[in-house]
Amino acid sequence: MNTTVRPKTLLEKTKFDVTIKRLCHQLIEVHNDFSETVLIGLQPRGIFLARRIQNELEKIIAKKINTGELDTTFYRDDFRKKELIPNRTNIDFLIEDKNVVLIDDVLFTGRTIRSGLDAMLAFGRPKDVELLVLVDRRFSRNVPIQAKYVGITIDSIASQNVRVEWKESDGKDMVTLLDK
Amino acid sequence: MSNLSVNHLLGIKQLSKNDIELILSTAQNFKEVINRPIKKVPSLRDITVANLFFENSTRTRLSFELAQKRLSADVVNFSASNSSVKKGETLVDTVNNILAMKVDMIVMRHSSPGAAIFLAKKVKARIINAGDGAHEHPTQALLDAFSMQERLGDLKGKKIVIIGDILHSRVALSNIFCLQKLGAIVKVCGPLTLIPKFITSLGVEVETNLIKALEWCDVANMLRIQLERQEIKYFPSLREYTMLYGLNKEILDNLSKKIIVMHPGPINRGVEITSDVADSSQSIILDQVENGVAVRMAAMFLLAGRQG
Numbered sequence: 414m415n416t417t418v419r420p421k422t423l424l425e426k427t428k429f430d431v432t433i434k435r436l437c438h439q440l441i442e443v444h445n446d447f448s449e450t451v452l453i454g455l456q457p458r459g460i461f462l463a464r465r466i467q468n469e470l471e472k473i474i475a476k477k478i479n480t481g482e483l484d485t486t487f488y489r490d491d492f493r494k495k496e497l498i499p500n501r502t503n504i505d506f507l508i509e510d511k512n513v514v515l516i517d518d519v520l521f522t523g524r525t526i527r528s529g530l531d532a533m534l535a536f537g538r539p540k541d542v543e544l545l546v547l548v549d550r551r552f553s554r555n556v557p558i559q560a561k562y563v564g565i566t567i568d569s570i571a572s573q574n575v576r577v578e579w580k581e582s583d584g585k586d587m588v589t590l591l592d593k
Numbered sequence: 594m595s596n597l598s599v600n601h602l603l604g605i606k607q608l609s610k611n612d613i614e615l616i617l618s619t620a621q622n623f624k625e626v627i628n629r630p631i632k633k634v635p636s637l638r639d640i641t642v643a644n645l646f647f648e649n650s651t652r653t654r655l656s657f658e659l660a661q662k663r664l665s666a667d668v669v670n671f672s673a674s675n676s677s678v679k680k681g682e683t684l685v686d687t688v689n690n691i692l693a694m695k696v697d698m699i700v701m702r703h704s705s706p707g708a709a710i711f712l713a714k715k716v717k718a719r720i721i722n723a724g725d726g727a728h729e730h731p732t733q734a735l736l737d738a739f740s741m742q743e744r745l746g747d748l749k750g751k752k753i754v755i756i757g758d759i760l761h762s763r764v765a766l767s768n769i770f771c772l773q774k775l776g777a778i779v780k781v782c783g784p785l786t787l788i789p790k791f792i793t794s795l796g797v798e799v800e801t802n803l804i805k806a807l808e809w810c811d812v813a814n815m816l817r818i819q820l821e822r823q824e825i826k827y828f829p830s831l832r833e834y835t836m837l838y839g840l841n842k843e844i845l846d847n848l849s850k851k852i853i854v855m856h857p858g859p860i861n862r863g864v865e866i867t868s869d870v871a872d873s874s875q876s877i878i879l880d881q882v883e884n885g886v887a888v889r890m891a892a893m894f895l896l897a898g899r900q901g
Contacts, residue, residue, distance in 0.1 A: 487634035487635070503625075535626075
């Protein structure tokens with residue numbers, strides 16, 4: 414990291430909370446009581462957002478929402494180009510004919526989501542699939558994939574990094590833009 | 594720790610503890626995959642694997658083939674009985690001819706110890722040893738360790754006894770290497786004629802009394818008497834062997850604790866193990882078979898990952 418350039422904070426704690434709450438309300442507008450909808454967080458970092466959204470939603474609608482974790486390593490197209498470590502996949506419900514909300518922290522090239530769509534099909538044929546991300550790095554896509562629910566949209570260049578930190582794993586909630 | 598330190602899987606001896614742990618943790622992911630409604634992932638869709646079996650095999654061969662198919666690899670099978678080996682072709686020529694057809698990975702079983710190591714030096718492909726004579730059978734040892742871990746957790750300090758024909762067993766040697774690298778304590782048990790002299794130099798204790806061995810251990814890995822490899826008689830009769838080293842329900846039930854019983858197969862029911870033991874709740878023989886596919890998927894996935 415170039416130490417001469419200061420990391421730019423994109424979301425700090427309060428806005429972070431507000432953004433997640435807003436995403437939850439947007440989901441409720443479309444999915445009502447979530448009886449036909451499931452959430453799937455993409456490993457490794459999307460699962461934090463998925464769990465956060467699940468907790469928030471369950472508080473609001475007072476009902477359990479099926480939430481799973483999906484690892485895409487075995488479906489990636491850059492396997493053998495870089496070292497990839499598989500993570501746990503845990504989907505203990507059927508997604509056949511359900512509305513699936515795929516959840517990831519950052520949408521960049523779109524390749525992870527592409528492999529996620531493939532990986533998800535091993536668990537059935539969903540009725541409808543939507544994408545929810547905390548950060549959308551627009552103008553960076555390699556494949557034609559767009560999110561339906563977006564926390565913040567940012568303009569960034571390929572040499573920059575977006576770091577999303579979570580209270581659960583990093584001790585604080587924060588989104589920062591870094592120069593590599 | 595995200596990549597193997599080796600380009601081939603020739604034996605457990607060549608693997609580091611990290612390599613073994615990486616294969617076992619990746620196998621856990623694949624075990625989840627093979628229990629999905631759709632058991633296939635596209636990871637190796639650009640890889641062609643040739644299974645070269647110069648010796649008979651049912652389980653290992655099927656397990657490898659299933660693992661390859663579940664990774665979406667293209668598979669060609671070859672058995673020595675209907676090949677040009679019979680017409681006098683050398684091993685290297687046979688393999689180079691197969692590789693000329695653009696094959697990326699070779700899984701080989703051969704009766705000569707060291708055949709896989711020899712091949713790895715001579716040809717350009719990833720080599721997986723599926724058993725070379727009485728030398729090593731690395732994927733069996735890995736799946737055994739995986740199956741033990743499922744029941745016991747960390748194997749550090751756990752006591753494992755390998756019982757039977759140690760002399761002719763590649764499973765025994767690979768198991769000893771693998772378990773010791775994972776921190777387990779290994780003993781062997783059997784008639785002294787079937788225990789190689791060098792075995793104590795590996796830090797393995799020898800026990801000739803079956804009951805004492807069983808009372809000591811957490812896991813008993815029962816091996817088959819490999820009559821097909823025995824050129825001379827190593828014990829008076831199978832009946833006598835069974836009386837002294839066969840595991841039956843009475844012995845198992847009279848032990849002071851519940852041990853885990855394993856067997857790499859094929860089982861000779863009524864010789865080294867009775868049917869009621871093989872089918873008991875303490876036996877994890879069929880778990881071993883299921884885990885074999887996951888472990889082999891992990892090994893091939895990680896080796897293919899090194900082709901960068």
